[in-house]
Amino acid sequence: MTETDRLDAILARDAPAVARALSPLGRRAAFPRGIPWQSDQARGARINATIGQLTDGRGNPMPLDALSTGVADLDPQMTWLYAPVEGPRALRQTWIDRQRRVAGGPATRVSLPVVTHGLTHSLSVLASLFCDDDTTVLLPDPVWENYHLLFGLNAAPRFASWSFFRDGRLDVGSFSDEVAKVRGKLIVILNFPGNPSGYMPTSAEVDELVAALQRAHGPVVVVCDDAYQGWVYADDVHPRSLFWDLAERLDPEKFTVWKVDGATKELLFFSSRVGFLTHANTSGDAEDALLSKTKTIIRGTVGSPSGPAMALIQRGLSNGEVERQFSLRRQELGRRWSALAIGLERLSGSILTPFPFNGAFFALLAVADGHDPERIRLRLLHDHSVGVVAFPKAIRLAYCSLHADDIPLLVDRLVQVAE
Structure with missing residues (x-):
């Protein structure tokens, strides 16, 4: 059995919604046992001659003073050396701990986030994993035009749209109608509060959106684009990302739910190009299988995330202020x-x-x-x-x-x- 076959068999057994939703590329993806895999195995070895990066021979970086002088207070390992393809574990843990905290401490089982090269890259990774010519991608109207580019660049899905507002209210009826029409694989992107709408729904509207999704035929990939998480100014809105409600209430036999977020708006670090990608309701072998496939897409596009930006984010999140x-x-x-x-x-x-x-x-x-x-x-x-x-x-x-x-x-x- 090949590694690809092994991963797909795990997902078919333990995460059927994911298995059914994968694109041909997503099914093929399996992290190769090349340099990153072998160097990770050698981590901690007395003599480590695996990875091509200059160190002092004890694992410490040797940056040029002309570059390092201004960032001497950052973690030197994270700043100057290659990051793991999925990102440093410490940062991934720090990020999900913050996400749980700002959401009020939900107990829902979710994955450790993978670090990406920004939110746009996170969406591109999901497009690679799940989008193909037999997919319907459901978007609001009006919509951020980059969704069409990201999900239509390497495939030819059918794009459907729902009317975002009607008579001054969120048009959940339009959303429900469009969800019900789809008989095959469906990708739904929910961006609250969003671009261009600037709108965060009420808790009652969230209940209606969840109920509409529950009537979907499946398989359904739900993508919560949480780029603007936390930027709300009214008191009568839903108090947390929809990701947590969907993870708690949607059937994992039919749905796979993903959270896309990052430092761009949440930390006002617009140039960072550091994003995070989290999914719900997998564990054990299935979570490892999805991590392998996700890492494969990242390794095949950007290699690994940017060290200096991650080091700044780690330091910032450790600051009590x-x-x-x-x-x-x-x-x-x-x-x-x-x-x-x-x-x-x-x-x-x-x-x-x-x-x-x-x-x-x-x-x-x-x-x-x-x-x-x-x-x-x-x-x-x-x-x-x-x-x-x-x-x-x-x-x-x-x-x-x-x-x-x-x-x-x-x-x-x-x-x-x-x-």
Whole structure:
């Protein structure tokens, strides 16, 4: 039996939803017993001549002083030497401990996260593992366009969409209808609070989303894109990532549930390119098999994650002030959110209608039928020196990058264009 056959047999036995959902590439993937595998086995050996990286012969790095002088307080091993393909275990454990803490301490069994080269890479890994020409990928409308690129780059799935808002509310009915239509493999991406919507659902809406998914035929891969986790400003929203509710309440015989998150927004480390990929409801041999397949995709694309960024994140998460500092940034953004929400009330009755927004970094304005969002974007840019992003039926405002003093001026110029 080949290693590929062994892993697939384990998943078929212990994680049937995963086994049924794998793409042909996902089924083939098995971590090779090459240099990383052999060097990992030799870790701790008295003489280790496995891996091609310069050390002092005792496992310590020998960086150039011209580079190392400014980062002397970072973990030298994590900063300068090759990381394990799946990322350093200490960082992976630190990250999942924080995720559990901010979610209120759920007891649900989840994997140790794998470190990726950012959230986009996490999504790309999932596309490689699960997406093929026989897959339906269900996305909201409006949507972050990169999902189409990531899941359509190496396969030709069917993309389906559900209407995100209707009459000023989350359109769970549209979501439920689209889920029920799919008879084969389904990938569902849930991005709350999200881009471009800036919306976090209430607990009642989460219950409705879970109920809609429970009626799916399967197999279903549910991807919780938690890029903006923690960035919520209203009190009446669901208090944690949907990942935990889905992991607790969806049948693992039919569903495999994944969490995509990272340092980009949660730690405001936009240049870090450090993401994490976690899945629920596997253990033992099945978890090891999925780790092997995930590592194979990572090894075949980026090799391993970036050491200096991981060392900075590990140090930051070990600082007792990090959560207080995050809270201060959230309060600042919450003030901008409140000012913008109040200001946008002036658009009532115009060709621009704000969708509900209570989180992430964005406000989304629906553009009335008969009006072109791209023309509105260009008019704002050329006539009013205001930059926004046009979507097919809306424009998006990223208030995260606005000075609070500029929000009234932004609203004034939106009103001028919308009249």
